[in-house]
Amino acid sequence: MSDEAIYVGDKEGLVQAWSWQGDGPIAEYHLATQTEGCVVDRANQHLYVGEEETGIWQIDIVTGEKRLIAAIDDLWLTADVEGLDIYRSEGRSYLLASSQGDNTYIVFDLASHKPLRKFSIAADSISGIDGSEETDGIAVHHGPIPGYPAGILVVQDGFNVSARGDAENQNFKVVDWQSVKALIGGRSWNGAVRDFFASPR
Numbered sequence: 001m002s003d004e005a006i007y008v009g010d011k012e013g014l015v016q017a018w019s020w021q022g023d024g025p026i027a028e029y030h031l032a033t034q035t036e037g038c039v040v041d042r043a044n045q046h047l048y049v050g051e052e053e054t055g056i057w058q059i060d061i062v063t064g065e066k067r068l069i070a071a072i073d074d075l076w077l078t079a080d081v082e083g084l085d086i087y088r089s090e091g092r093s094y095l096l097a098s099s100q101g102d103n104t105y106i107v108f109d110l111a112s113h114k115p116l117r118k119f120s121i122a123a124d125s126i127s128g129i130d131g132s133e134e135t136d137g138i139a140v141h142h143g144p145i146p147g148y149p150a151g152i153l154v155v156q157d158g159f160n161v162s163a164r165g166d167a168e169n170q171n172f173k174v175v176d177w178q179s180v181k182a183l184i185g186g187r188s189w190n191g192a193v194r195d196f197f198a199s200p201r
Helices: 177-184
Strands: 005-009 014-019 027-030 035-041 046-051 055-060 066-071 081-088 093-099 104-109 115-121 138-141 152-157 171-176 193-195
Touching (some): 005 035, 014 035, 046 081, 066 104, 081 138, 093 138, 115 177, 152 177, 171 177, 177 193
Parallel strands (some): 035 081
Antiparallel strands (some): 005 014, 014 027, 046 055, 055 066, 081 093, 093 104, 104 115, 115 193, 138 152
16 A cells, blocks of 8 residues: 555456545556565555566556566565565665465565565574464564564464464464564574574475
8 A cells, every 4th residue: 555545456467556535446457367465665656566476576656567576486486475565764675575385584675676585484482482384464664663673574474373383373473673684684683583595494
């Protein structure tokens, strides 16, 4: 969504923009197959859309021009591509995506679309909280909130288990953005975020 419109996609590859007043569709964009998450880069008038089996598209909101900026390659992105969101900082902004096929998350530089880090969210044995798997949606908050001075990453956990290993209802996992920021910078952090390429798989 943006200040001007709400964007929705369907299983046939259609993405529509609707006004907050319910008018529309005020714009339509077409992809070949099922879409998932989408997010608007308001500063550059770009819409990013995940196409499950294909990758991540950048769509110019004004012209409708489409560009595949990250393809399914089974290295960085493993089908299905699901949730997308943007984290903005003063010096640099990032596009985040959930790669459902291997239960990971990828951080792209928003300006260049270069993949920077791929990570997973592991279980925290001290608190008894499990990691995250089969994530559909993600969301980031890029401002300070109590206990999280740099903001948070929230991911939907599609396969949630208790500390004893019993299956429980799906829930959401909250990640301190400082741990993601440290990973992007190549530093370690005491948390559940694990560098995918540096961790045993």
